[in-house]
Structure formats: C-alpha cells, structure tokens
Amino acid sequence: MIASERSNTLHWCVEGHATLISPDSLVPVRAGDLVLATQGCVIEGEATLLPLKTQHEIFQARRIRLGKSWNDAMVYEFSRQQLVHHELSQSIANLVRPKFSAPRLPQDPKAKTVAEYLRKHPASQKSLEKFAQEQHISARTLQRHFLQGTGLVFSEWRAACRVQAAIGLLEHRIPVQEIARRVGFQATSSLNRAFQRHTGCTPVAYVAQAATHNLTPPPVPKSTIFARSQTDVVMWMYEGSATVTTPGYCRFVTKGDTVTIPAGTDTRLDVAAGSIALPIPLAHADGCMSLELIATLAQRAVAEPLFQIALPEVREEQFSEEVPQ
Numbered sequence: 001m002i003a004s005e006r007s008n009t010l011h012w013c014v015e016g017h018a019t020l021i022s023p024d025s026l027v028p029v030r031a032g033d034l035v036l037a038t039q040g041c042v043i044e045g046e047a048t049l050l051p052l053k054t055q056h057e058i059f060q061a062r063r064i065r066l067g068k069s070w071n072d073a074m075v076y077e078f079s080r081q082q083l084v085h086h087e088l089s090q091s092i093a094n095l096v097r098p099k100f101s102a103p104r105l106p107q108d109p110k111a112k113t114v115a116e117y118l119r120k121h122p123a124s125q126k127s128l129e130k131f132a133q134e135q136h137i138s139a140r141t142l143q144r145h146f147l148q149g150t151g152l153v154f155s156e157w158r159a160a161c162r163v164q165a166a167i168g169l170l171e172h173r174i175p176v177q178e179i180a181r182r183v184g185f186q187a188t189s190s191l192n193r194a195f196q197r198h199t200g201c202t203p204v205a206y207v208a209q210a211a212t213h214n215l216t217p218p219p220v221p222k223s224t225i226f227a228r229s230q231t232d233v234v235m236w237m238y239e240g241s242a243t244v245t246t247p248g249y250c251r252f253v254t255k256g257d258t259v260t261i262p263a264g265t266d267t268r269l270d271v272a273a274g275s276i277a278l279p280i281p282l283a284h285a286d287g288c289m290s291l292e293l294i295a296t297l298a299q300r301a302v303a304e305p306l307f308q309i310a311l312p313e314v315r316e317e318q319f320s321e322e323v324p325q
Contacts (some may be wrong), residue, residue: 009292010052010088010096011035011043012074014291017044022061025172031066035096039059048292050078051299054096062171064095066215072276073217075238075291078276079300083225089274098200100167103160108151110135111142115150122165128154151186158184159194161224166191166203176203222273225261233261234285236294240275244268260285 013033020027020035021042029035029047037043038061042271052074077092088096105115115129118124131154132139146154162183169179181192195203225235237257244251244259246267253259258280261267271277 007053008039009036010054011049012052012071012078013077014048014050014071014228014295016045016047018043018047018049020061020063023110025061027061027063027172029063032066032070034064034066034070034074036096037064046074047296048170049299050074050291050295052078052088052092054093062168064171066095066217067259070217072239072274075278076220076276079238079276082279082298086252088111089218100164102164102175103152103157104150106145107191108145108149108263110137111145114142115146115157115161118161122162123182160198162191163194163198164197167199167206170203170207179203220274220276223271223277225269225271225277227261227267228263232263232264234282235259235261235269235277236280236289238278238291240272242269242271242275242277247271258285258289290293303315 011034013029013031013035015031017031017162020028020029020037022038023040027035029043029045031047035049036045041061043049043213049270074092077089080086087093102117102119105112114135117131128142129139132142135142143154146152146157150157162185165183166179169182170176174182176191177188180186180188183195184193185191192202195201195206196236199206225233227233235258237253237255237259239255241252241254242259244253244267246265259269259277261269269277278291280289280294281297284293284297
C-alpha cells in the first residue's frame with residue numbers, strides 16, 4: 001500500500017494493477033498509467049510504481065492513460081530527478097499542469113477560510129450570508145474581500161471552483177449530468193454556462209480537445225554522469241548501453257550491468273541516446289538489482305532523499321566521442 005499522506009504525488013505504473021483510493025472515488029490503475037494522487041489518497045494493489053516529484057497543484061485524484069510506450073520516458077524522468085533533483089521536464093509537466101487555472105485564494109483570513117472550505121466541498125449550497133454569519137462578518141464585507149482578493153465576486157469564484165472540480169471528474173469519463181450534480185450545479189445548463197465563461201468551451205468540447213493532444217513520448221536523450229568529490233556513485237543500466245571512461249581506459253557496459261564511479265576521479269559514464277542508467281544505493285552495489293526493487297526503495301523514502309549519497313552531475317548534451325589515450 002502507498003499512502004499520499006503529506007502532499008500531492010505522482011506515480012508511474014511500470015507493471016501490474018492497483019487501485020487509487022480517494023475520499024470520493026476508486027480509480028483502477030494499470031501498467032502505462034500516470035497516477036496523480038492528492039493528499040490523503042491510498043494506492044493498493046500489486047503494481048510497480050515509480051514516484052515522481054512535482055510542484056504543480058493536483059486538485060483531483062486521477063490517472064492519465066498514456067500506455068506502455070511511455071515507459072522508457074518515465075523511467076528516464078525518474079532517474080533524472082534522482083540524479084539532479086529537477087522538477088518535471090517540460091514534456092511531462094505538460095501532462096500534469098492544469099489546463100484551467102483554479103481561482104486564487106483571497107488574502108483576507110476569513111474569506112480564505114471560506115474559499116478553502118469550498119475547494120474541499122464544491123457542492124456545498126451554503127449561501128454568502130451563511131458563510132458571513134459563520135465568520136462573524138457581514139455578507140457585504142465578505143463579498144468585498146472576495147472581489148478585492150481574487151477579482152471575482154463570491155458567486156463567480158464558487159462557480160470557477162466548481163468548474164475546477166468538474167474538470168477532474170471529466171477525466172474519469174463521468175456523464176456531464178452527474179458531474180453537474182456532484183459539483184453543486186442545479187442543472188447541466190448551469191455547468192455548461194460556467195464552463196464556457198471560465199474555459200472558453202463546453203465540457204464536451206474540453207474533453208474532445210484533451211483527447212486530441214499529442215501523446216507521443218519524448219525521446220530519451222544521451223547523458224553524461226560525472227564523479228563526485230567525496231562519495232562514490234553507483235549506476236545500474238536499466239536499458240541500452242553506455243561507456244565508462246577514465247584517463248587511459250574505456251569500458252563498454254550494457255543492460256543489467258552495474259557501474260561504480262569512484263569519488264575524486266575523472267571517471268565519467270556516457271549514456272547513449274535511448275539508454276537509461278539509474279542511481280542505486282551503495283549498499284546494493286553488489287546485489288541483484290531490478291526496477292521493482294528500485295521502485296520499492298523509492299516509495300519507502302518518498303519523504304526523504306532516495307539515496308543518501310552526493311549525487312552526480314548530469315549533462316543531457318553531446319559529449320566528445322574522443323576517448324582519452
């Protein structure tokens with residue numbers, strides 16, 4: 001079981017099947033799915049899942065069906081993040097980034113409390129007056145705080161919040177009529193009008209546009225991994241080939257090989273385009289390695305650095321093919 005207790009998380013399903021459990025939905029997960037888990041979600045099942053870091057807000061627990069053709073791109077993304085602590089690469093971030101920006105929260109503490117409640121409970125039918133009464137201010141004052149802090153009056157801010165919630169449900173292929181009810185609109189026509197105002201299209205058109213996005217996986221680039229000054233680095237070849245180079249020596253490595261880059265040396269690992277090398281803990285340098293084991297170690301340490309080592313520099317660029325003699 002994987003719990004997303006502290007923050008929103010991403011997971012790439014390499015193989016197997018699982019279920020993403022959120023407070024309001026059960027989402028089946030299979031190999032080739034990118035899982036977006038909100039805080040409080042749990043993932044249960046027999047699956048190999050690689051965690052990925054993201055700074056993008058996730059408003060709705062869901063999965064994006066990309067297919068197994070994306071596996072190398074996602075495993076490379078995992079390796080890239082472990083090596084250099086990067087945020088998601090642009091091509092992956094485009095999959096996760098909301099196509100609709102959620103309305104910003106008001107700055108006033110009482111208005112912000114109301115807004116945060118509505119984000120969690122978009123279907124709430126509480127009136128402006130009721131919220132104002134609970135916050136011990138007048139409805140006029142609460143309205144002013146919303147307008148000054150967000151640029152939207154209370155009713156329009158709530159409509160935008162409901163549109164955001166509706167987008168997450170649309171990705172689960174739930175009927176529009178049911179979505180309208182779940183997010184608090186009294187009629188499908190009300191959802192359609194709000195959707196038009198805040199996204200420029202209807203819910204049906206929004207889904208159609210999303211389905212036509214180019215979902216071709218990005219190619220895995222060549223990369224070079226250098227030694228660190230104080231700590232050895234161990235790399236495991238998950239896919240393809242690479243060349244280990246030190247002054248006066250060159251060695252070719254392929255899938256399944258393990259390479260140690262000694263600290264304080266001029267050793268480097270040149271990984272060919274389309275190939276993937278994964279960093280592994282020093283304690284596992286001499287053991288039998290697999291992607292499943294790496295995923296297990298990563299999930300155990302989501303809240304901490306995966307490898308307690310000084311991580312190597314990586315360059316995704318053309319490296320000189322000349323081998324030192």
